Amino acid sequence: xxxxxxxxxxxxxxxxxxxxxxxxxxxxxxxxxxxxxxxxxxxxxxxxxxxxxxxxxxxxxxxxxxxxxxxxxxxxxxxxxxxxxxxxxxxxxxxxxxxxxxxxxxxxxxxxxxxxxxxxxxxxxxxxxxxxxxxxxxxxxxxxxxxxxxxxxxxxxxxxxxxxxxxxxxxxxxxxxxxxxxxxxxxxxxxxxxxxxxxxxxxxxxxxxxxxxxxxxxxxxxxxxxxxxxxxxxxxxxxxxxxxxxxxxxxxxx
Amino acid sequence: xxxxxxxxxxxxxxxxxxxxxxxxxxxxxxxxxxxxxxxxxxxxxxxxxxxxxxxxxxxxxxxxxxxxxxxxxxxxxxxxxxxxxxxxxxxxxxxxxxxxxxxxxxxxxxxxxxxxxxxxxxxxxxxxxxxxxxxxxxxxxxxxxxxxxxxxxxxxxxxxxxxxxxxxxxxxxxxxxxxxxxxxxxxxxxxxxxxxxxxxxxxxxxxxxxxxxxxxxxxxxxxxxxxxxxxx
Numbered sequence: 001x002x003x004x005x006x007x008x009x010x011x012x013x014x015x016x017x018x019x020x021x022x023x024x025x026x027x028x029x030x031x032x033x034x035x036x037x038x039x040x041x042x043x044x045x046x047x048x049x050x051x052x053x054x055x056x057x058x059x060x061x062x063x064x065x066x067x068x069x070x071x072x073x074x075x076x077x078x079x080x081x082x083x084x085x086x087x088x089x090x091x092x093x094x095x096x097x098x099x100x101x102x103x104x105x106x107x108x109x110x111x112x113x114x115x116x117x118x119x120x121x122x123x124x125x126x127x128x129x130x131x132x133x134x135x136x137x138x139x140x141x142x143x144x145x146x147x148x149x150x151x152x153x154x155x156x157x158x159x160x161x162x163x164x165x166x167x168x169x170x171x172x173x174x175x176x177x178x179x180x181x182x183x184x185x186x187x188x189x190x191x192x193x194x195x196x197x198x199x200x201x202x203x204x205x206x207x208x209x210x211x212x213x214x215x216x217x218x219x220x221x222x223x224x225x226x227x228x229x230x231x232x233x234x235x236x237x238x239x240x241x242x243x244x245x246x247x248x249x250x251x252x253x254x
Numbered sequence: 255x256x257x258x259x260x261x262x263x264x265x266x267x268x269x270x271x272x273x274x275x276x277x278x279x280x281x282x283x284x285x286x287x288x289x290x291x292x293x294x295x296x297x298x299x300x301x302x303x304x305x306x307x308x309x310x311x312x313x314x315x316x317x318x319x320x321x322x323x324x325x326x327x328x329x330x331x332x333x334x335x336x337x338x339x340x341x342x343x344x345x346x347x348x349x350x351x352x353x354x355x356x357x358x359x360x361x362x363x364x365x366x367x368x369x370x371x372x373x374x375x376x377x378x379x380x381x382x383x384x385x386x387x388x389x390x391x392x393x394x395x396x397x398x399x400x401x402x403x404x405x406x407x408x409x410x411x412x413x414x415x416x417x418x419x420x421x422x423x424x425x426x427x428x429x430x431x432x433x434x435x436x437x438x439x440x441x442x443x444x445x446x447x448x449x450x451x452x453x454x455x456x457x458x459x460x461x462x463x464x465x466x467x468x469x470x471x472x473x474x475x476x477x478x479x480x481x482x483x484x485x486x
Contacts, residue, residue: 061392061393063486069313069315070315076486078392078393078484078486079340079393079484080337080338080339080340080341080342081341081342081346081348081393081482081484082341082348082359083348083350083484083486084348084350084486090312091312091313092310092311092312092313093310093311093312093313094308094309094310095308095309095310095311096307096308096309097305097306097307097308097309098302098305098306099301099302099305099306100305101305102309110313110315111330125375127375127376127377128374128375128376128377129376129377129378129379130376130377130378130379130414131379131380132378132380132413132414132415132416133415133416134416135416148453148456148458149374149375149456149457149458150456151455151456152352152353152354156352199307202307202308203303203306203307205308206306206307206308207306213308213310214313215310225353228352228353229350229352229353229486231391231486237330237334238315239330239334240315242334242338
């Protein structure tokens with residue numbers, strides 16, 4: 001009798017999770033909602049600035065990341081100039097599911113410009129504030145010498161999994177293998193904790209339908225360089241074949 | 255009569271006669287049911303947990319299932335073509351502030367990859383005045399090219415040493431502090447040489463970019479006035 005009451009209750013509790021916004025309300029876009037499908041009225045999709053075309057990228061002072069999936073390359077650029085490059089070993093797109101049932105179609109994230117990308121967790125910079133001495137004597141006797149700043153590898157701790165979050169609905173999850181030069185219990189513990197926290201975040205994302213997740217696997221070196229150098233408010237676009245070397249121009253016949 | 259009926263019966267045999275299995279008391283039965291229900295619930299919860307989350311599939315550019323992408327993809331191609339045309343065609347300089355690296359690139363090739371020193375990020379507070387020693391990010395151009403530069407010490411250089419700011423301007427000049435060359439890119443920021451070569455690779459400057467002697471010579475050779483400098 002108890003079993004006969006509990007099992008339907010459990011299934012009823014799961015129904016709201018199965019019946020997500022994509023199924024229940026075709027007209028709603030939601031924050032940050034999925035893109036309009038062909039059978040919906042056209043709405044401005046998230047993360048797109050294509051109505052301004054390339055002007056935004058070209059004239060803006062923002063840095064931007066260009067992903068070339070064919071070359072497995074992620075380039076940091078500014079106003080058309082190549083600044084740095086990171087190799088992406090694998091690119092996977094996340095599809096949310098509840099109880100093994102897919103909830104919604106993946107947004108066409110790869111044909112949009114995504115803006116205001118920020119690191120999560122944020123990169124923490126420790127600033128030293130110096131009060132100047134009142135005299136040279138005070139400088140020599142009382143003031144300790146300012147320490148030489150550590151190299152970036154020591155100054156910035158890079159988590160094994162971090163995100164580049166675009167508030168309009170895209171999260172790039174960057175995962176790298178544990179740094180082989182930093183073995184020890186704290187590192188393994190951190191990896192274990194980080195992966196479980198990521199799992200819980202994905203669980204929440206699948207239930208709430210928040211945005212699109214794209215996962216990059218990178219080497220430790222490239223992932224760390226990207227984390228340490230990424231400027232704030234970076235934009236992101238996908239451009240297959242972008243890093244292809246330019247073909248030589250045909251010579252004009254005289 | 256059966257064989258069993260003929261067997262003599264005594265009192266001890268009565269105590270050990272076979273009886274029907276005992277029925278468990280009601281409390282044990284409830285416990286078993288509760289355990290079964292809880293176990294089933296936990297199993298369902300586990301299945302729900304394992305089947306809920308994000309399933310990742312390899313990304314394939316231009317995969318079907320993106321019917322709204324075709325027009326956008328064309329617009330993207332047009333925009334990227336325009337973007338590629340705006341890339342610098344000649345020499346440009348890139349400075350990585352975090353890793354203290356300087357690069358000279360020309361027509362897709364890297365001419366120089368050098369260790370440098372960028373701003374320390376230290377904040378100097380003197381009364382109402384405050385200086386933040388950062389190398390600024392963004393796009394700049396080489397505005398001035400100076401040979402045998404002489405450092406004109408700003409106010410903070412005196413304050414941080416506990417010295418009074420001189421009234422005589424000639425007391426501000428210090429030669430041979432900035433190496434053989436200096437390339438200015440605006441607002442008092444320069445790429446110049448240094449006496450403290452052992453500190454190259456560390457963020458120790460007051461905002462300028464320091465280079466070793468040999469690398470500075472290469473930079474001065476390739477970076478003319480107007481050469482773009484990209485700092486990130």
